[in-house]
Amino acid sequence: MVIFDPNLIRCYFIMEYNFKEIEDYWRTFWAENNTYLVKEDSKKEKFYVLDMFPYPSGAGLHVGHPLGYIASDIFSRYKRLLGFNVLHPMGYDSFGLPAEQYAIQTGQHPAITTEVNINRYREQLDKIGFSFDWSREVRTSSPDYYKWTQWIFKELYKSYYDIRKDKAVSIDELTFIFEQEGNAHVQAVTDYTDKFTAEDWKSFDDKDKESILQNYRLAYLADSWVNWCPALGTVLANDEVVNGLSERGGHPVEQKLMRQWSMRIKAYAERLLNGLHTIDWSDSIKEQQRNWIGKSAGASVSFKLIDFDNTIEVFTTRPDTIFGVTFVVLAPEHPLVDQITTSEFRENVEVYKKASSLKSERDRQADVKNISGQFTGAYVEHPFTKEPVPIWIGDYVLAGYGTGAVMAVPCGDQRDHDFAKHFDLEIRNIFENVDVNEQACSDKEVRITNSDFLNGLIATDAITRAINEIELREIGKGKTNYRLRDAVFSRQRYWGEPFPIYYENDTPLLFDDSELPITLPKVDKYLPTADGEPPLARAKKEDWDHYKGEHMEYNTMPGWAGSSWYFLRYMDPLNTETFASRDKIDYWGQVDLYIGGSEHATGHLLYSRFWTKFLFDRGYLPFDEPFKKLINQGMILGRSSFIYRIKNTTQFVSYNQKKDYETTALHVDISLVDNDKLDIEAFKKWRPEFSNATFIVEPDGTYLCGHEVEKMSKSKYNVQTPDELIEKFGADTLRMYEMFLGPIEQSKPWDTKGINGVHNFLRRFWRLFVDQSGASIVNDEQPSKMALKTLHKTIKKMTDDLDRYSFNTCVSNLMICVNELTDENCHSKFVLEPLTILLSPFAPHLSEELWSRLGNPKGSMSHAVFPKFDSKYLEEESFAYPVSFNGKMRLKVELPMGLTATEIEKKMLENSDVQKWMENKIPKKVIVVPGKIVNIVL
RNA sequence: GCGGAUGUGGUGAAAUUGGUAGACACGCUAGACUUAGGAUCUAGUGCCGAGAGGUGUGCGGGUUCGAGUCCCUCCAUCCGCACCA
Numbered sequence A: 001m002v003i004f005d006p007n008l009i010r011c012y013f014i015m016e017y018n019f020k021e022i023e024d025y026w027r028t029f030w031a032e033n034n035t036y037l038v039k040e041d042s043k044k045e046k047f048y049v050l051d052m053f054p055y056p057s058g059a060g061l062h063v064g065h066p067l068g069y070i071a072s073d074i075f076s077r078y079k080r081l082l083g084f085n086v087l088h089p090m091g092y093d094s095f096g097l098p099a100e101q102y103a104i105q106t107g108q109h110p111a112i113t114t115e116v117n118i119n120r121y122r123e124q125l126d127k128i129g130f131s132f133d134w135s136r137e138v139r140t141s142s143p144d145y146y147k148w149t150q151w152i153f154k155e156l157y158k159s160y161y162d163i164r165k166d167k168a169v170s171i172d173e174l175t176f177i178f179e180q181e182g183n184a185h186v187q188a189v190t191d192y193t194d195k196f197t198a199e200d201w202k203s204f205d206d207k208d209k210e211s212i213l214q215n216y217r218l219a220y221l222a223d224s225w226v227n228w229c230p231a232l233g234t235v236l237a238n239d240e241v242v243n244g245l246s247e248r249g250g251h252p253v254e255q256k257l258m259r260q261w262s263m264r265i266k267a268y269a270e271r272l273l274n275g276l277h278t279i280d281w282s283d284s285i286k287e288q289q290r291n292w293i294g295k296s297a298g299a300s301v302s303f304k305l306i307d308f309d310n311t312i313e314v315f316t317t318r319p320d321t322i323f324g325v326t327f328v329v330l331a332p333e334h335p336l337v338d339q340i341t342t343s344e345f346r347e348n349v350e351v352y353k354k355a356s357s358l359k360s361e362r363d364r365q366a367d368v369k370n371i372s373g374q375f376t377g378a379y380v381e382h383p384f385t386k387e388p389v390p391i392w393i394g395d396y397v398l399a400g401y402g403t404g405a406v407m408a409v410p411c412g413d414q415r416d417h418d419f420a421k422h423f424d425l426e427i428r429n430i431f432e433n434v435d436v437n438e439q440a441c442s443d444k445e446v447r448i449t450n451s452d453f454l455n456g457l458i459a460t461d462a463i464t465r466a467i468n469e470i471e472l473r474e475i476g477k478g479k480t481n482y483r484l485r486d487a488v489f490s491r492q493r494y495w496g497e498p499f500p501i502y503y504e505n506d507t508p509l510l511f512d513d514s515e516l517p518i519t520l521p522k523v524d525k526y527l528p529t530a531d532g533e534p535p536l537a538r539a540k541k542e543d544w545d546h547y548k549g550e551h552m553e554y555n556t557m558p559g560w561a562g563s564s565w566y567f568l569r570y571m572d573p574l575n576t577e578t579f580a581s582r583d584k585i586d587y588w589g590q591v592d593l594y595i596g597g598s599e600h601a602t603g604h605l606l607y608s609r610f611w612t613k614f615l616f617d618r619g620y621l622p623f624d625e626p627f628k629k630l631i632n633q634g635m636i637l638g639r640s641s642f643i644y645r646i647k648n649t650t651q652f653v654s655y656n657q658k659k660d661y662e663t664t665a666l667h668v669d670i671s672l673v674d675n676d677k678l679d680i681e682a683f684k685k686w687r688p689e690f691s692n693a694t695f696i697v698e699p700d701g702t703y704l705c706g707h708e709v710e711k712m713s714k715s716k717y718n719v720q721t722p723d724e725l726i727e728k729f730g731a732d733t734l735r736m737y738e739m740f741l742g743p744i745e746q747s748k749p750w751d752t753k754g755i756n757g758v759h760n761f762l763r764r765f766w767r768l769f770v771d772q773s774g775a776s777i778v779n780d781e782q783p784s785k786m787a788l789k790t791l792h793k794t795i796k797k798m799t800d801d802l803d804r805y806s807f808n809t810c811v812s813n814l815m816i817c818v819n820e821l822t823d824e825n826c827h828s829k830f831v832l833e834p835l836t837i838l839l840s841p842f843a844p845h846l847s848e849e850l851w852s853r854l855g856n857p858k859g860s861m862s863h864a865v866f867p868k869f870d871s872k873y874l875e876e877e878s879f880a881y882p883v884s885f886n887g888k889m890r891l892k893v894e895l896p897m898g899l900t901a902t903e904i905e906k907k908m909l910e911n912s913d914v915q916k917w918m919e920n921k922i923p924k925k926v927i928v929v930p931g932k933i934v935n936i937v938l
Numbered sequence B: 001g002c003g004g005a006u007g008u009g010g011u012g013a014a015a016u017u018g019g020u021a022g023a024c025a026c027g028c029u030a031g032a033c034u035u036a037g038g039a040u041c042u043a044g045u046g047c048c049g050a051g052a053g054g055u056g057u058g059c060g061g062g063u064u065c066g067a068g069u070c071c072c073u074c075c076a077u078c079c080g081c082a083c084c085a
Helices: A006-011 A019-032 A066-081 A097-106 A110-127 A143-157 A171-181 A198-203 A206-213 A265-278 A283-293 A319-324 A343-357 A361-366 A414-423 A459-472 A559-563 A582-588 A604-617 A655-660 A680-686 A722-729 A731-740 A755-767 A785-803 A807-824 A829-839 A844-853 A901-910 A912-918
Strands: A046-051 A085-087 A159-162 A167-170 A219-229 A234-236 A254-263 A295-305 A311-316 A327-330 A374-381 A388-393 A405-408 A476-482 A501-504 A507-510 A593-597 A630-633 A636-646 A651-653 A663-668 A694-696 A706-711 A878-885 A888-896 A925-929 A933-937
Touching: A019 A110, A019 A731, A019 A844, A046 A066, A046 A582, A066 A085, A066 A593, A066 A630, A066 A731, A066 A785, A066 A807, A097 A110, A110 A722, A143 A159, A143 A219, A143 A559, A143 A604, A159 A171, A167 A171, A167 A604, A171 A198, A171 A206, A206 A507, A254 A343, A265 A283, A265 A295, A265 A604, A283 A604, A295 A319, A295 A459, A311 A319, A311 A327, A311 A405, A311 A476, A319 A459, A327 A414, A343 A374, A343 A388, A405 A414, A459 A476, A559 A604, A651 A655, A722 A731, A722 A755, A731 A755, A731 A807, A731 A844, A755 A807, A755 A844, A785 A807, A785 A829, A807 A829, A829 A844, A878 A901, A878 A912, A888 A901, A888 A912, A901 A912, A901 A925, A901 A933, A912 A933
Parallel strands: A046 A085, A046 A593, A327 A388, A593 A630, A651 A694, A878 A933
Antiparallel strands: A159 A167, A219 A234, A219 A254, A295 A311, A295 A374, A295 A476, A327 A405, A374 A388, A501 A507, A636 A651, A636 A663, A636 A706, A878 A888, A925 A933
16 A cells, blocks of 8 residues: 555664654654644634743744743643644744844844844744644734734723723723713722813813823823933833943933823732632742732821921821821922922932932832931921921832822831931830830731820721721721832834824824724834934834824834733734634633743733733633643753953963952853863954963863853853754754753753763663664564553653643653663563653654654654553552651561551561561551551650 | 742752652763774662661751651742832
8 A cells, every 4th residue: 555655765774763864854744744733623622832932032042942842842742642622832022122222233124133033943943843833923023913912002092990890991981971970970990080070071172181081091191200311212121220320331311200101000900919819820920920019908198288288198008107107208209399398408309309310210229228318398297196297308218109108107117217217307106115216116916005096006906996097087098009000001112013093282092993003114213313202203204104193103012012912813813803703712712821931920921911801801802811820931041151361461260270360250152161171272263352362271281160050141151052952962852851951940050961861761762663773673462561560650650740740750751661661671562652652742753753663654643642541550469568667767578469557567567577676675656558658666 | 128939969850648768860980892982781879887787858946656848946049129118
């Protein structure tokens, strides 16, 4: 029947395990036969395995990237073998800063850079043998994709959060209510406090109406504090600011209030918190999200300003300590500061405000040691005692958190205590029998005193009592506060999604759905304009595909816009009518397994939960949590090598001699270093500026490098690419070695030392099938009892370990199995065939090759059936009991299985070896755990 | 300062519910073979000790017949951060 089977032809040429030939063949086979193409199939149970898609950087993949992809690929293949219809897609998060930076430097359009990088990524990924369905690839920077990102933005813009319904609702319902009855009875998430009637509303012009609606929309324009770098003309992230200067270029950075798009994620704070109970994520990630959302219960209290008709509102978690208040501190940016500052202190306040505007938020918070602040000259009235309380400003209070104002209780809060000590302010003690002169007291069990109606109570009771009293006297109310802030959604960048927004009369207006996508216009340069407008402001009118109104929105969306919903697009990537059709979403549902780094704990993972909940509210999704199960793969760290340059010279000193000199450490490329020894000539070639450098070496003439484990990065010259390892050992070896390194969730330093062990294993696996001459040695004989036991033990361990994502022990199990089968000289098809299936998720190329050599019909084994474990092969007749005396293991005694505890005890005490250890003593107690252990207490 | 995680041989690690600590690999030592290789095979390898044996999972306590595993105190390292009022 076989007319031409390339497999068979190849058999004659392969004697050794020739991974290159095998991997090339099967890689091509899979691609040509669309082996991993997947379609919706209502007859099959679905399983959705997702990787966090990469940003295609110019540096290509390093060995850390594929770690998670390999794990998810193994799991996908495993689930396929179990009969699931597996969705396992891949794509690119292809908007981002590096391509834009490159464009600024070279003028090359970021789309070109991105295309080149994606091709390189694809090439590298293909070599590793992943079972991705590439027909579903998505790219966030493709207009076909970001059309729908813009569409979701529009939906957010057109929605507000109804507190009574506890969900997002169309803004049309809100305007309808405004027209009927004004906003008096509206319960929506907003900071807007003004009241208006239906008549008022109708009298407003469109611009006024819109500026009110902005306070309700889930995507809205508002003034936000940002790190503004005038020289770069852009806003910077906190970690792009170092000591008040931009990381790039070292330009000054200041805090500036800017009109920005924001996302009202705060509306979802409580649901984001509660949803954590319904998903299978690690406790540490959930804890990080909880801390980020930062729910705290307390009270907001109004302090009346003396000499002004106004109040300062503070939020406190400890309203019970209100009688200990001796001053109030405002954030320097607090809007009332200018108004209340007396002329006497105005100059100092201005100086202080200027100084804190130059500090980044992070610097302000990290610097605990330096206490700073300034008195404003103004006072508020204590709401209970009516005493005047001085108002200070201090940059330990943040404008963005709570109300930007705190009531300071130096006896109960250490920071307030430090502030009081530093400025010699009063510390009033309200705690019974506690000395607060040197230290604040935060013990909640201490009784309160000097506090009127709170005297004698402990914190928990006093908090309730204080809130009651505060509400009774109408000076405030009990309140839940969240640390979570609304997310700023504007970026002054080119390489991101344009907003589907234009402006008329300074009012934002939406483009129609039919006009989407609004694509990126071409620009002459990728830099901000001279007057600080974003790069898109450079585009000519005619270069926009749609241009409306007085001007377009010139900001672009942040990186997390596209990544907040990409997992939905994989379900239906080519749909032009909707972001994904409802029947496909219904079929694929939630992501069953999501694998990615924990660095996204509070960014991407929170934003995509937010968007999912929103789309659920608006009826577009049947679920409101995107990722059912999450695994965070640990980071693979690089091992960097260092050489030591003697200061102000071109002389380098070897590691062991460096203590005698003043040196600076220099990263050196790890490819120039072998076993910590530097190849000096290669180094000189690598860094021509040091071609005349001299080296102080060790007595044996070698130059020893120092080393350190740190993040893998191009700038640290410690990057190991998968390509060279695949070249040397093959993809199957690389896959298994990455898994063998350790538990997937743990971070670990990269070290290729052990890779030979894994490669050897695959060769031994090959040797079970093929002899030295290249002939098959597989037979049809019934396997021995031992061999069957080995097989079924392995099936059981593999199943258990895969189900708990313990990929490293899976590799060990396979090694043990091959060691045993080699010792048993087993070549039976009835053992080797199921074993090949067990191996196939890990080493798919080799497995396919062996599978076809076993005479299976031509085609891929990816839908073979995972072998079933049968406990009958594992039954033992006897067990070697470890016998302990007083908990110390001394000897083993073999006994038949199935004895009762009493029988075991009797036999043990009769045993002569056991008696030797008993030294004629009478045991106080004998513990018998059948099938486990015997412990004799003397 | 706060929050989270982790501490087991020379190295990566294993031990799923408290029950034989160190599986599996790397490395190292000795030997065999040889077409001299980054090959293969055999034996050994936690530490101390010639041995019997002792000892051993960051330190110190505790619970238990029995603790790497549970509880308390402390120490170290890594990661994150927002002085969160």
